[in-house]
Every structure is written in C-alpha cells, then in structure tokens.
Amino acid sequence: MMLAERIGGTIVNADASQVYADLRILTARPSPQDEARAPHRLFGHVDAAVAHNAAAWAAEAKAAIAAVQATGRTPILVGGTGLYIRTLLDGIAPVPEIEPGVRVEVRALATAAAHAALAREDPAAAHRLRPSDTTRIARALEVVRATGRTLADWQTVRVGGIGAAVRLAPLLLIPDAHWLAERIDARFVAMLAQGAVDEVDALVSRHLDPALPAMRAIGVPEIAAWRAGMLTHDGMIARAQAASRRYAKRQRTWLRHQLPPNWQRISQPYEVCEADIVSLFHF
Numbered sequence: 001m002m003l004a005e006r007i008g009g010t011i012v013n014a015d016a017s018q019v020y021a022d023l024r025i026l027t028a029r030p031s032p033q034d035e036a037r038a039p040h041r042l043f044g045h046v047d048a049a050v051a052h053n054a055a056a057w058a059a060e061a062k063a064a065i066a067a068v069q070a071t072g073r074t075p076i077l078v079g080g081t082g083l084y085i086r087t088l089l090d091g092i093a094p095v096p097e098i099e100p101g102v103r104v105e106v107r108a109l110a111t112a113a114a115h116a117a118l119a120r121e122d123p124a125a126a127h128r129l130r131p132s133d134t135t136r137i138a139r140a141l142e143v144v145r146a147t148g149r150t151l152a153d154w155q156t157v158r159v160g161g162i163g164a165a166v167r168l169a170p171l172l173l174i175p176d177a178h179w180l181a182e183r184i185d186a187r188f189v190a191m192l193a194q195g196a197v198d199e200v201d202a203l204v205s206r207h208l209d210p211a212l213p214a215m216r217a218i219g220v221p222e223i224a225a226w227r228a229g230m231l232t233h234d235g236m237i238a239r240a241q242a243a244s245r246r247y248a249k250r251q252r253t254w255l256r257h258q259l260p261p262n263w264q265r266i267s268q269p270y271e272v273c274e275a276d277i278v279s280l281f282h283f
Contacts (some may be wrong), residue, residue: 014079
C-alpha cells in the first residue's frame, strides 16, 4: 500500500484464497480501511460455491491490468499463489474442456482411489504429486482420461501469457523464517478475535462441497472441525497455525526454485529499502 501511494499504483490480487467474498478475515484480505488508501482489484469478487482457478484468474487479471494501465496507473500484483503469477506471465496449456461425465466420475473418487488410478494411467504424475493433494490428483486423472494425453504432455506448450508484452519489476518478499512463524501464529489468534469463526459458521451452513477451494482454505477445516466437536479449541488453533507455517515453508521453497534467479529478493522491511524498490518503477 505504501508503494501504491508513492507511485500511483493499483493493487491487483494474485492470491487464490483472497478472491473469495466469504473469507475476508480468514484469508487476511485487505480491510475496508486498507482499500480506502489505494485502489484494489480482484479481491473478494468470487462466491465460495465457485471453484475458481488459475486460468479464470489470469483472464480476469489481464483485463484488470489493461484497465489500470488505461487510467495511467501502475498495476501492482500482490499475492502468494505462484501458479497464478506463472499462468499470467507464461500462459496456460491448451487443455480441452473436460467432458462433464468424466469430471463427475473422477471427482466422485476418494483421494486414495484417485491416486491409485493415476498411478496406473499417469505414473509420472502420481509419483510427482502428494497422495493427499486431492485437487491436483483429480485434475491429472481427468485430463488423461478425457484426452488420452497426460497433463505434463499438454503443458509442454503454453498460450496466452503476457510476460513478453509487459515491463516487469518483480520483487520476492522473503522475511526471516522465525519472525514469519511468530507473525503467522499471532495472526491466526487475531483472526479468531476478529470474527473468523462466524465466517466459517456461515460457510458451513451453506453445505457446500468440501472439496471446493474455499472450503479447504487454511483455517476453514480446522475451525469447522472444532465447531463439530472433533477438535479442542487449543487443538484447532495449533493445527491451523501449523498448516499456515507449512504453507509458508512451501512458498519459500517454491520462490527459491521456480522463479527466475534475477528477480530481486527482499528480506528487509519496506521502510529500510523503499528507495531501492521505488527505483525499479522509474522506467
């Protein structure tokens, strides 16, 4: 927000969970006060019943970026979902629409059964994916069944990326791991005080498919389990905090290995390196 105020920027969400209208508190979406400081786009615009994805977001982001640029402002994409950024910049594999019958059949499988089927039909994908990764296992299985080609094969070609058409000033924020872990733990406790339980109660009352992305957002399963009597209050907090810390660790690994080495890494607070950051936008 400080950078947006300094350079006349509009903040565009690139976080897979912050797109959901139902989860302002639990996904740490910008508050109304934050949004008053600088224009924001693509936050809280999707209903929890929708299985939003990288392709849908990339199309929205392209339109948002063009609209922001048309006003003379600078789009500032912010978020922790690396797949979304890569899809926007590099494009997406031209996988055909999956026939509904195939999708229903695959999504009806238990995760273990889907992983076992994937091991037979696309062994490389089964080896690569965690056995508990329900969404990616189902996606790989439905693609190979519907098209006769593996998802990895489709992904050798990508279309629609904007990386070559825009001027990038990329920054990877990599704070001290210990500081971040303490912040994560404190933030979840603060979320509970701010109304996160009410958010989850409202979501659970809609009886949505538990496999939907919004239903699997960190904190939702843990709070729902506590409300159902399957976890103690302290156990719920500890489990959600641990899930967030594990996710942060995976993000750090992803940033280190999956993004270009020349993208600038920032490990200090904004105030310390503001001049260096702002200088990246003097085109």
